[in-house]
Amino acid sequence: MSKLKDFSIATARMMPVIILADISGSMTTYGKLAALNRAIAEMITIFADEQDAQADIHVAVVTFGGDGANLHQSLQPASQIQWTDMEAKGPTPMGAAFELVTQLVEDKTIIPSRSYYPNLVLISDGQPTDERGRISDNWQEPLQQLLNSERASKALRFAMGIGPDADEATLKAFLVGQHPEISVFRADETGIQKFFRWVTVTVTSRSRSVNPNSIPPIDFDNLDDLLEF
Amino acid sequence: MLSPSQSRLAWFGASVRGRLHVQQSRPNEDAWLGMSGAFGTAIVISDGMGSKPNARIGAQMACRAVRDALKPWAKSENAPSATLLRLVHLFWELRILPHKEEDSAATCLFAAVVPSGELMIAQLGDGIAAIRHTDGSLEILQGERQGFTNQTTGLGIAKTTKNWTVITKPALSLNAAVLLATDGIADDLVDDRVGDFIHTLVTEFGSMPPSDRRYALHRELRNWATPKHLDDKTLAVLWHKQAENEYK
Numbered sequence: 001m002s003k004l005k006d007f008s009i010a011t012a013r014m015m016p017v018i019i020l021a022d023i024s025g026s027m028t029t030y031g032k033l034a035a036l037n038r039a040i041a042e043m044i045t046i047f048a049d050e051q052d053a054q055a056d057i058h059v060a061v062v063t064f065g066g067d068g069a070n071l072h073q074s075l076q077p078a079s080q081i082q083w084t085d086m087e088a089k090g091p092t093p094m095g096a097a098f099e100l101v102t103q104l105v106e107d108k109t110i111i112p113s114r115s116y117y118p119n120l121v122l123i124s125d126g127q128p129t130d131e132r133g134r135i136s137d138n139w140q141e142p143l144q145q146l147l148n149s150e151r152a153s154k155a156l157r158f159a160m161g162i163g164p165d166a167d168e169a170t171l172k173a174f175l176v177g178q179h180p181e182i183s184v185f186r187a188d189e190t191g192i193q194k195f196f197r198w199v200t201v202t203v204t205s206r207s208r209s210v211n212p213n214s215i216p217p218i219d220f221d222n223l224d225d226l227l228e229f
Numbered sequence: 230m231l232s233p234s235q236s237r238l239a240w241f242g243a244s245v246r247g248r249l250h251v252q253q254s255r256p257n258e259d260a261w262l263g264m265s266g267a268f269g270t271a272i273v274i275s276d277g278m279g280s281k282p283n284a285r286i287g288a289q290m291a292c293r294a295v296r297d298a299l300k301p302w303a304k305s306e307n308a309p310s311a312t313l314l315r316l317v318h319l320f321w322e323l324r325i326l327p328h329k330e331e332d333s334a335a336t337c338l339f340a341a342v343v344p345s346g347e348l349m350i351a352q353l354g355d356g357i358a359a360i361r362h363t364d365g366s367l368e369i370l371q372g373e374r375q376g377f378t379n380q381t382t383g384l385g386i387a388k389t390t391k392n393w394t395v396i397t398k399p400a401l402s403l404n405a406a407v408l409l410a411t412d413g414i415a416d417d418l419v420d421d422r423v424g425d426f427i428h429t430l431v432t433e434f435g436s437m438p439p440s441d442r443r444y445a446l447h448r449e450l451r452n453w454a455t456p457k458h459l460d461d462k463t464l465a466v467l468w469h470k471q472a473e474n475e476y477k
Contacts, residue, residue: 003433003445005454007426008417012457054249054459114416117377154377 014115015055015207016075017047017199018101018155022124022162023065024092032125032162032189037085039196046200047078053207055116060104064097066090067131071100075110091133092126094170098142105152118155119203122174123192125162143173156206160185160195237472238270238342238401239435242465243446247413249459258284259411259463262292268303271295271341272465276356276411278334278383287325287333291384294321295339303343310349310397314390321384334385340407340467348398350407354383357415358394359423363402367424370394381412406431406468413460417453430466 019040027033040061047057060075066089073081104110105118130136146152159171161184171184185195242261250257258277264270275291277284298316302308317337325333336354343349350370352358358370371394382392401407408427410418418426434442450462 002449002452002454003429004426004449007419007422007429008454009419010454010456012455013416054457056457113377115377151377 009114012054012056014058014111015053015203016105016111016115016118017043017057017059017203018075018104018118018120019059019061020094020097020101020120020122021061021063021072021086022092022094022126023063023086023088024126024129025065025088025090026092026126026165027065027162028088030163030189032192033086033088035189035192036123036162037083039193041083041085042193043196043200044078044081044083047203048081050078050204050207053204055207057203057207061086062097062100062104064093066093068093069096069100071104075104091129091131092124093131094124094128095136095139095142096131098139098146102142102146102149102152105146105155106149111151116206118152119199119206120152120155120157120174121199122157122159122171123162123195124160124166124171126165127167128170139170140173147177156202158182158185158195158199158202160187160192162192163188237470238265238467239470240270240272240465240467241435241439241442241446242272242274242463243443243450244274244463245447245450245461247459247461250461256285257461258288259413259461260285260288260292261409261463261465262296263465263467264296264299266300267344268299269341269343270467271299271339272407272409272467273337273339274356274409274411274463274465275338276336276354276383276413276461276463278336278381278385281332281334281385283325283328283333284335286328287321287335287385290321290324290333291317291335291337294318294324294384295337295341297324299341299343303341310351310395311390313349314351314353314393314395318384318390325385330385332385334383336381336383336411338409340409342401342467346400348401348407349395350397351393351395353387353393355381355412355415357408357410357418357423359408359427360398360401361406361408361424361427363405365424365428367427368396369423370396401467401469403469403471406466408464408466410464411460411462413458413462414450414453414464416460417455417458427466430464431468435466435468435470 061073128139240263246257273295275288277288297320
């Protein structure tokens with residue numbers, strides 16, 4: 001019988017995946033939000049079924065739309081999540097989402113220090129606005145705080161721009177400073193699923209790795225060989 | 230307070246390969262060493278950084294470098310602790326040759342009771358270094374890490390002794406104990422049970438014959454209860470035991 005069992009934590013180390021999802025009104029057009037809901041639900045299911053992971057994959061979803069950002073799905077093990085579809089509303093207050101994610105990642109009661117680096121995934125189809133729907137650069141300061149923060153700055157970041165109106169500069173700014181460099185994934189609504197499969201493959205590769213903190217993302221071009229879901 | 234004679238200081242340690250290294254047929258990249266001599270009594274542990282090609286040697290040489298450094302340092306009265314740390318860096322850099330420092334990076338945690346009875350504990354990189362005092366209170370060298378797991382510094386990375394955390398005590402009191410452990414153990418310890426963990430190590434394992442203790446500790450560390458544990462696991466304990474005639 002073990003004499004030391006009572007002194008060790010009974011849960012595996014966490015690998016957080018935090019999605020920043022644009023749910024502004026424009027996401028209802030061309031079935032974008034419906035496709036996003038399906039893609040996130042599929043990703044959560046794959047994470048929940050992942051058998052070879054060396055870490056427990058936890059997922060949170062922060063939405064931005066209407067008058068601010070909300071924690072649509074709190075950070076939980078993928079296997080315990082009952083996915084609820086997101087609903088679109090109002091403008092695109094992306095800055096509020098950056099603030100909320102920074103708070104989330106910096107909170108050691110939510111993401112303990114024994115966790116692996118988080119994965120942050122930003123999806124948007126438009127230009128950031130303030131809470132009243134006016135085009136605004138009020139996302140820049142919260143993004144800098146996120147990128148400069150002690151813990152959130154270590155995260156592996158992905159970004160997808162849906163459709164021609166997605167603001168390339170904002171999405172690029174979210175990805176700045178990563179090595180190796182990660183490009184913005186541009187596609188229409190039919191590419192949302194592929195983007196999330198790319199994120200899923202990258203995260204599961206990290207979670208199976210000897211050093212889950214050091215694996216670069218899988219190349220888009222090699223994705224088709226890996227997509228056997 | 231009387232300083233403990235070196236004969237009343239006891240130590241043991243253990244190190245096992247983590248599951249990933251077993252699966253991949255890679256060696257244990259942790260190391261530990263316990264030692265007694267004219268320089269005093271000391272324990273040291275080291276965790277070779279997993280992404281580095283010479284990590285295993287880096288960790289083993291970190292342990293030997295502490296022993297190398299203690300010998301001249303302990304001979305000098307009132308030598309500052311920074312001098313000892315500089316010597317550790319110097320001997321480690323010599324010992325890893327011809328390999329590059331950055332390819333051999335390793336954490337380094339040690340505790341030493343020098344002939345005067347003074348206790349020094351030093352830590353460079355992650356892991357845990359803690360004292361359980363005679364009254365059961367606990368003192369941990371470094372607080373909770375700021376970032377995430379496997380994000381650390383060590384020999385081969387740190388360029389100054391200011392990156393070390395050091396404490397000194399006038400003595401290691403009777404029944405007080407020092408624990409050093411690599412992050413494979415440290416990151417999985419329940420925060421408020423660290424003192425009890427040290428107490429259990431001393432009382433349950435400290436009294437065992439060395440061969441039985443080695444077997445029992447290895448079994449405990451290989452069957453570590455945290456799910457999906459991966460890392461190599463190493464610990465060392467140094468304590469001030471009661472003299473035989475004090476029990477009578």
